[in-house]
Amino acid sequence: MPDLSWTNLGFNPVETNSIIVSRFKDGVWSEPQSVNSVEFSINFFAGSLHYASSCFEGLKAFRGADGKVRIFRPEENADRMTRSADFLAMPSPSKAMFLEMVARAVKENIEFLPPYGFNASMYIRPLIFGSSPQLGVATPAEVTFAVMVSPVGAYVGKTLVPVSAVLVRNYDRAAPNGSGSYKISANYAPSLRPYKIAHEQGFGEILFLDSSTHSCIDEFGSSNFIGIKDGVYVTPLSSSILPSITNKSLRTIAEDLGIKVERRPVSVEELQDFQEVGACGTAVVITPIHSITDKPALESEELTRTYSFGEKDKCGHVLHRMYDVIRGIQDGTEEDIHNWCMIL
Ligand code: PLP
Ligand code: COI
Secondary structure, eight states: OOOOOGGGOOSOOOOOSOEEEEEEETTEEOOOEEEOOSOOOOOTTBHHHHHOOEEEOOEEEEEOTTSOEEEEOHHHHHHHHHHHHHHTTOOOOOHHHHHHHHHHHHHHTGGGSOOTTSSOEEEEEEEEEEOSBOSSSSOOSSEEEEEEEEEEOOSSSSTTOOEEEEEESSOOSOOTTSSTTSOBGGGTHHHHHHHHHHHHTTOSEEEEEOTTTSOBEEEESSSEEEEEETTEEEEOOOTTSOOOHHHHHHHHHHHHTTOOEEESOOBGGGGGGOSEEEEEETTTEEEEEEEEEEOSSTTOSOOSEEEEOSOTTSOOHHHHHHHHHHHHHHHTSSOOTTOOEEEO
16 A cells, blocks of 8 residues: 555655556557556657657546546547547547556556545546657657556645636747647647746746737636636637536536536636636646736736635635536536446
């Protein structure tokens, strides 16, 4: 049994028993192998290191109140990974192979799955990357698919404790006809510098705007944007944001709860109309946002305006209710009426 404190996990990699790996070469995927080390050897000329030929996924496994192990919507992640790999002109595993390797990664590391009741889960990170040597910009000849897992707690701060965010006006995440809607590694590089600056200034999250007009909200660096306006669930419709599986699930839950859903462009000015704002995603689940600061530039000491939402230290009641339902489905304490969980 690993010597882990389930209460203070945060979002950091923990070395587990195994990583499940398959390699694509000469048109076929190799038989998946369990690799017992987080270290591996790679050619310095590997395409992914130079030209970002890599994409990944994020999903979670939960230990339920009934002792069962549930993986939340893995088929959605399999489909999205194929979409990302297609965008990079790279091969992806079949859905059956993806699901099999994900299940095997959880089973082989089952003692790292946090018990029920600790606001913790097992994060599953499937990764596809170009692993063969190359110098020209081209699709890699050989590709590696790995599924790793790590026990995790809250992504930022503490579960359901609101955090602050800052609008990023002078850095863009994704171009209108670019790669923003794919879960490719290259999308995260443009957020590294803004994250560093924002964290140094004490902000917990960064919020990107649409890069063509900077007038509408795109998404947070790690997650989608949700606002609650007079009881309505509002979330941006944009071609440059990641189609979040959490957001899709929450929209369905909202409808089940009789909450109206609007998925449409959301202007920056509309921030003043929201009573609750949240970041949603696999890692962040629903993280309440208590304020969004607007500045002419991230580095600027000048503030244009700060928008505030609800109480500074408390999640608003609509987002809290939705959090309870999605976490209840994942923990087996709410009925899984849409059949979202794969039970191991
Ligand atoms: N947006 C970005 C940029 C993300 O990295 C993620 C995380 O995967 C999300 C949104 C949320 O997507 P999901 O709910 O599928 O995890
Ligand atoms: C996830 O939520 O699964 C992600 O991949 C987000 C990432 C920033 C940790």
